[in-house]
Amino acid sequence: MHKYSLRFAAAGLSLISASAFAQTSSSSGFGLSVNQTVTAPQVANVNVTVAPVAPSSASFPGTSPGMNSVASVNQTFALTSGPVGTTERLQTGLLTSNSTATATGASATATVNNLSVGIGPTTLATPFLASIFGLTATTIQSTSTASMSGLAGSTIIEGLTITGSGLGGFTFSAAGNITPAANTQLSPAFLLALGVSIILNEQIVSGNSITTNAIHITFNDFLLADGGLKDGDIIVSSTTAAFTAGQTGAVPEPATWAMMLIGFGAMGVSMRRRRQRENSQQVA
Numbered sequence: 001m002h003k004y005s006l007r008f009a010a011a012g013l014s015l016i017s018a019s020a021f022a023q024t025s026s027s028s029g030f031g032l033s034v035n036q037t038v039t040a041p042q043v044a045n046v047n048v049t050v051a052p053v054a055p056s057s058a059s060f061p062g063t064s065p066g067m068n069s070v071a072s073v074n075q076t077f078a079l080t081s082g083p084v085g086t087t088e089r090l091q092t093g094l095l096t097s098n099s100t101a102t103a104t105g106a107s108a109t110a111t112v113n114n115l116s117v118g119i120g121p122t123t124l125a126t127p128f129l130a131s132i133f134g135l136t137a138t139t140i141q142s143t144s145t146a147s148m149s150g151l152a153g154s155t156i157i158e159g160l161t162i163t164g165s166g167l168g169g170f171t172f173s174a175a176g177n178i179t180p181a182a183n184t185q186l187s188p189a190f191l192l193a194l195g196v197s198i199i200l201n202e203q204i205v206s207g208n209s210i211t212t213n214a215i216h217i218t219f220n221d222f223l224l225a226d227g228g229l230k231d232g233d234i235i236v237s238s239t240t241a242a243f244t245a246g247q248t249g250a251v252p253e254p255a256t257w258a259m260m261l262i263g264f265g266a267m268g269v270s271m272r273r274r275r276q277r278e279n280s281q282q283v284a
Helices: 002-019 189-193 254-283
Strands: 021-039 046-053 056-060 066-070 073-080 086-092 095-102 105-121 133-147 150-163 172-178 196-206 209-223 229-247
Touching: 021 066, 021 073, 021 086, 021 133, 046 073, 056 105, 105 209, 133 196, 133 209, 150 196, 150 209, 150 229, 189 196
Parallel strands: 021 105, 056 095, 133 229
Antiparallel strands: 021 046, 021 056, 021 095, 021 229, 056 066, 066 095, 073 086, 086 105, 095 105, 105 133, 105 229, 133 150, 150 172, 196 209, 209 229
């Protein structure tokens, strides 16, 4: 009896050890976000903000998967309003994001179709006002994953074109698919001096999480018409994934407590009977 009671108790303790190992994961994504400020002489500042479009998220334990889509974006912003004002226009086709999180890891994917970003004189009669700055792409997609194996991010861009008089003669064109290396900087030194930074497949690692931005455009005192200066960011196709595995002070389940109590109870009965036998032998 003593042998079996020990087995019951040991089994209960092993279940406690197993239940003390916990894993958590989370992911999120969105198609497009804009946060910019334009300052111009003798006029109020202009703020241009587009909240994250088609956001999704998932977590474990919690809710998974998360999915979102938006049919299109069509926004026009008056940046300066002088005799030769400047306008910015953003247009896209379908934007989607998908996020998943499980006990073994998390992943997120965000896709933007038919993107056009254009900045130019308000009177310019071109579709995307791209004489000062223009960026177009057929498809833009980023993916982030996190698991016991580690963190990873990737980007695929199809049909990317960048041009404009405000870029000092810089142009970029890729008709097919490109898979840029992590943190590919398209901006040469002179373009940075003009106040424009363009990063493809931007990857930001922080602890147990990774964020991948397929395209990150940053303006830093970028000169517009009427002397206006543009500051801020445009982020296209952003994903984040995180995973944590570690020990926790988990409370044993009721079945575990029951097994332990049976084992310890049996041990008590066995020890009491053993003492009774020893006392009987001493009296005899």
